[in-house]
Each structure stands twice: as structure tokens, then as C-alpha cells.
Amino acid sequence: MKPRSLTARVLLLATIWSALGLVTIAVAISALYRQGVERGFNNLLRAQLYNVVNSVSIGDGDSLAGSPALGDLRFSQPETGWYWLVEPLGNFATAPLASASLGVANLPVPDVEKTPFDENYERYYEMTDDVGNRIRVAETEVVLDDQGRAARFRVSGNLAVIEEEISFFASRLNIALAVVGIGGLIVNGLAIVYGLKPVDRARRGLERIRRGEAERIEGDFPREIMPLANEINALIDSNRRIVERARMQVGNLAHSLKTPIAVLLNEARTLEKGHAEVVVSQAEAMQAQVTSYLNRARIAAQRDSVLARTEAQPVLERLVRVMRKLNDTVNFELEVAPDLTFAMEQQDVEEVVGNLLENASRFARSRIVTRAVPVVREDDTTADGRRSWVEIVVEDDGPGLAPDQIGEALKRGRRLDESRPGTGLGLSIVKEISGEYQGTFGLSRASLGGLRAQLILPAVTKDTA
CATH class of the missing domain: 3.30.450 (Beta-Lactamase)
Incomplete structure (x- = not known):
């Protein structure tokens, strides 16, 4: 196997060459x-x-x-x-x-x-x-x-x-060459490590960008590395412009469609009841489809961006705090592992987690537990094998769902309980957004007796190298 470290590779080649040279000189x-x-x-x-x-x-x-x-x-x-x-x-x-x-x-x-x-x-x-x-x-x-x-x-x-006499000379010669060889390797190692320090600084700069701590590679680099740093910064700037342009286009499209759909909904109310119901239902379906596909377009525009970063702790605490105010009879519990950061836009995190909390609050009797922990997906086959994920679990003590009802609950617009308010779009939106981020979403029976919603979303990789 070839060494993956550039420093180790150069040191290995230098060691082999020095050893061959010293052996040749000794002979x-x-x-x-x-x-x-x-x-x-x-x-x-x-x-x-x-x-x-x-x-x-x-x-x-x-x-x-x-x-x-x-x-x-x-x-x-x-x-x-x-x-x-x-x-x-x-x-x-x-x-x-x-x-x-x-x-x-x-x-x-x-x-x-x-x-x-x-x-x-x-x-x-x-x-x-x-x-x-x-x-x-x-x-x-x-x-x-x-x-x-x-x-x-x-x-x-x-x-x-x-x-x-030859043995005496050879022993002294070997000792001298060994000292020279070891000293040469130490000097070479120090020179290589010192010479590759700019590369290591560039690597740390990329890690800071990936963790969302910086937006550009900053620093004074040697002539050989500076073009690479400039190209990476130019790529980041280009990525940022693409994301902003996509957001602007999505916003323009949303505004251009919002008014015609609102007009259709308003005009439908003046029609006869039978015709109005058809027009209203179709207009609402159009509105839901437009919202869904606009969200998909926005997410696709920034899904692989290194700039999409959201810290888990403050977002989840804010969502739970809002839900506590709206449902004062339900006890909300939150457990978040330290240093978790989503590789997602904040509004998407709020959309998926908020829908889960809202759905759980409709059916919970007295308790809802939310947990967020890092997890490793067994089916993850990324090229570098270092992608990170966050598992979010929302459990309630409500009636829950039967296994045959879970599939129906994930369909767009399907409501299993017509007596409670809602549009039937929440869980399907969660599934769509998590799918756009290559995550997973599933429902099962909770240990509290109600419904257990499990969501796996991408996280920022924490490099320790």
C-alpha cells in the first residue's frame, strides 16, 4: 500500500535512497x-x-x-x-x-x-x-x-x-556512515516537515472552511502553493455566486407564482359551492407543489456547498422553546450531543424538525423527547469514507401508528385523523427535504408508547488529523 501522507512518502523515498547510497558507499x-x-x-x-x-x-x-x-x-x-x-x-x-x-x-x-x-x-x-x-x-x-x-x-x-585490519576499518566505517545516515535522515525529516508546513496550513484552512469557521483560505503561502489557494478561493466565490443566484431565481419564481395562486383562491370563493371546492382544492395543490419544488430547487442549489452550516444546539433549543409556549400541557425534553453542526441551511433544519415537533405535539398526551446525536451510517459509501451524520429522534407518548398506517402517513396530503387540524403535508415535507440532503426518515413505535420519528441528516465532518 502506498503511504497516504505526503510527508511519509517523501521521508520513505529519502530513507530508501539514503540507505542505498550509504550501503553503496560502504561497499x-x-x-x-x-x-x-x-x-x-x-x-x-x-x-x-x-x-x-x-x-x-x-x-x-x-x-x-x-x-x-x-x-x-x-x-x-x-x-x-x-x-x-x-x-x-x-x-x-x-x-x-x-x-x-x-x-x-x-x-x-x-x-x-x-x-x-x-x-x-x-x-x-x-x-x-x-x-x-x-x-x-x-x-x-x-x-x-x-x-x-x-x-x-x-x-x-x-x-x-x-x-x-579490514574488519577493524569496516566496523569504524559502518559506525561513521550510520551516524551520518541517521543525522542525514533527521535533517531531511526536519527539512521536509518544515518545507511542507505551508501545505499543512492550506489543509487547515480548508478544514476551517468546511467547518464553517471561515469563508476563504487566508495566509501568506509560498510561490508554489499560492496559485492553488487562489484557485480554491475563486471556486468558493463562484460557488457562493451560484448559490445566491439560485436563491434569487427561486425567490423571483415564488413571488411570480404566489399572486396568481392567491387570485385563484380568492376568486374561487365567489363561485358556486360545488365549483369552488374543486378550484380551491386544485389551487391549494398547485400551491403545495410549487412550494415543494421551489424548496427542492433551493436545496439542490446549496446542498453540496461548503457554506451551508447550522449549529444544532441553538436551533433545536429555539424550536423546543417555541413548542413549549404553544403546548404548555406537554413536557418537552431535549438532549443534544456537544459540537454538532448540520451541513444544511438553517431554514431547512427548522422546517424538518419543526414539522416533527408539531406533529408530535398534536398527539402527545404529556411528554415529547427529542434527541440529536452523531451517528455512522452503514450504507454510506462516500469516496473518502469520512462523511458524518446526525440522528434526530422525536418520540411522544401518544397513540402512535399501526405498521400499515405508517406508509399512508408519509404520503403527501394524507391525514389519518381528520378530527385534528392540519394539511397532511408535514411528514411528506420532512421526507422530501431529508431525501434531498441524501438523508433518511422513518417512523416506528416509540418506547414511550407513541410514535417514534427517526431522521438522519448530514453533519459537518470533524477532522482530527
């Missing part, structure tokens, strides 16, 4: 250092080899004679891996000379075809001595006198010296 430096150490080791063996060559000659009795002084005690200590050995060649039959460290042991001679001499008539090869030391041998062959008598000269050194 390269270690390889170069090994080559240098091995080259120095070979030069040391070559110097020791020619020191032995210069110290050995043919002495009295036609035997090899000489006592090389190599200045290294390891050539006099047994089983150290540091040896020198001089062996006669061809018809030159005499005893070989060897260092005290070699004792009576011998060093095998590899095949010349497998390990040939170089242009200086020298060759270098590795082997394991009798006590298990890995050694490198420098070898050459030298003619000792004018009679053509020659000898093979060999000097060896223990390769453990190289490995110890």
Missing part, C-alpha cells in the same frame, strides 16, 4: 580499502623476499649460506604463518634454508602452469600451512653464481593480518 570504500591493504601486503612480502635474496649466497662446501635479518619476530616464532624458505633448484644438491618459524615443515609448490610468473619473474599465491593458517606466498627464482646454480626463494605472510 565501495571497503573494496577499495581491501585492494589497498592487499597491495601493501604484497609490497611487504616483495620487500621481505628480496631481503632474503640479498642475504643468501653459496658458501663454503657449495651449500646455501646466509642469515636474513627481516626485523620481524614472527619469522622466528613457530606456527605464525610468517615463513621464509630457500630451496636449491636443478642439479644444485644441497640442504635448503628456512626460517625458525617454519621448523621442519615444508611449503608445497604449486604448478607453474596454474600459477605462472609475472614479467618480473615473481608470483603470488595463497595456501594453508600445516597448522591451518591461511598464508600468501611471494616466490621468485634467482641464479646464485656464474656456474648457473639457482635457488627458489619464498616468503609468506599470514592473511589474518589483512582480515583483522
Whole structure:
């Protein structure tokens, strides 16, 4: 999975690149250092080899004679891996000379075809001595006198010296590179966090707009981010103009239709009773339809606007306070969760909740309970999965409705109790408005014994990131 955070993404790429770079540097430096150490080791063996060559000659009795002084005690200590050995060649039959460290042991001679001499008539090869030391041998062959008598000269050194030195260097190198790498990551992290602070400020500005705390992205942004902030502000301004234009058009349409419908209603009263009832009922139906579709148009114009914000607590308290004055025999109880904000226009919230409270007050005997709490809808499949909702529940202790009556109650203009005042439009208006906001509305039996109206409306998302 790709990291969703831009900071985490940049840090991850920087960490991977730094790790690869440091590993490559460590391998390269270690390889170069090994080559240098091995080259120095070979030069040391070559110097020791020619020191032995210069110290050995043919002495009295036609035997090899000489006592090389190599200045290294390891050539006099047994089983150290540091040896020198001089062996006669061809018809030159005499005893070989060897260092005290070699004792009576011998060093095998590899095949010349497998390990040939170089242009200086020298060759270098590795082997394991009798006590298990890995050694490198420098070898050459030298003619000792004018009679053509020659000898093979060999000097060896223990390769453990190289490995110890390389291991010591590698451990110090790794520590140094680790310190550099960790320090580099810390510096990179601080630089990235500091460099992305303007993006974070822009994000917080958008959150303030979404919560209704601001109308524009304010602040001084870098050259790379300022065009984005300007475009967002221009989009918000355009959205605001569209909403205002839609409201104005809806208002103009409402005013243009209100007068003709009022005239029809007034003229209908002067007609004969039979004709008047038909005209009045149709005019009222026209008035209800116009109101409904004007509300739909207005809601559609501002439904997805980031500017539609209404705090739940003051609106609901005001509605309940009004209902208490109109129904002094009913006890109204209100429970509102803190920090709830509807993503709706205030008049739409008042319309739906007011209709529910008015309907409940008609049938309640003595008690109405209203609750507003945040809720998560299981069927919500928004792209970011972070949409919030508010559940409003209005319960009364009235007679309630049978299951087969609930469907009829939600139909426009249907009244199940003709003895009580009303138009039969309240619950249908609640259903239509909640549907326009992609919410839900339902009726069921209340725990108080009466009707339970459940309304789910969109809320402002509270970001904690």
C-alpha cells in the first residue's frame, strides 16, 4: 500500500535512497580499502623476499649460506604463518634454508602452469600451512653464481593480518556512515516537515472552511502553493455566486407564482359551492407543489456547498422553546450531543424538525423527547469514507401508528385523523427535504408508547488529523 501522507512518502523515498547510497558507499570504500591493504601486503612480502635474496649466497662446501635479518619476530616464532624458505633448484644438491618459524615443515609448490610468473619473474599465491593458517606466498627464482646454480626463494605472510585490519576499518566505517545516515535522515525529516508546513496550513484552512469557521483560505503561502489557494478561493466565490443566484431565481419564481395562486383562491370563493371546492382544492395543490419544488430547487442549489452550516444546539433549543409556549400541557425534553453542526441551511433544519415537533405535539398526551446525536451510517459509501451524520429522534407518548398506517402517513396530503387540524403535508415535507440532503426518515413505535420519528441528516465532518 502506498503511504497516504505526503510527508511519509517523501521521508520513505529519502530513507530508501539514503540507505542505498550509504550501503553503496560502504561497499565501495571497503573494496577499495581491501585492494589497498592487499597491495601493501604484497609490497611487504616483495620487500621481505628480496631481503632474503640479498642475504643468501653459496658458501663454503657449495651449500646455501646466509642469515636474513627481516626485523620481524614472527619469522622466528613457530606456527605464525610468517615463513621464509630457500630451496636449491636443478642439479644444485644441497640442504635448503628456512626460517625458525617454519621448523621442519615444508611449503608445497604449486604448478607453474596454474600459477605462472609475472614479467618480473615473481608470483603470488595463497595456501594453508600445516597448522591451518591461511598464508600468501611471494616466490621468485634467482641464479646464485656464474656456474648457473639457482635457488627458489619464498616468503609468506599470514592473511589474518589483512582480515583483522579490514574488519577493524569496516566496523569504524559502518559506525561513521550510520551516524551520518541517521543525522542525514533527521535533517531531511526536519527539512521536509518544515518545507511542507505551508501545505499543512492550506489543509487547515480548508478544514476551517468546511467547518464553517471561515469563508476563504487566508495566509501568506509560498510561490508554489499560492496559485492553488487562489484557485480554491475563486471556486468558493463562484460557488457562493451560484448559490445566491439560485436563491434569487427561486425567490423571483415564488413571488411570480404566489399572486396568481392567491387570485385563484380568492376568486374561487365567489363561485358556486360545488365549483369552488374543486378550484380551491386544485389551487391549494398547485400551491403545495410549487412550494415543494421551489424548496427542492433551493436545496439542490446549496446542498453540496461548503457554506451551508447550522449549529444544532441553538436551533433545536429555539424550536423546543417555541413548542413549549404553544403546548404548555406537554413536557418537552431535549438532549443534544456537544459540537454538532448540520451541513444544511438553517431554514431547512427548522422546517424538518419543526414539522416533527408539531406533529408530535398534536398527539402527545404529556411528554415529547427529542434527541440529536452523531451517528455512522452503514450504507454510506462516500469516496473518502469520512462523511458524518446526525440522528434526530422525536418520540411522544401518544397513540402512535399501526405498521400499515405508517406508509399512508408519509404520503403527501394524507391525514389519518381528520378530527385534528392540519394539511397532511408535514411528514411528506420532512421526507422530501431529508431525501434531498441524501438523508433518511422513518417512523416506528416509540418506547414511550407513541410514535417514534427517526431522521438522519448530514453533519459537518470533524477532522482530527
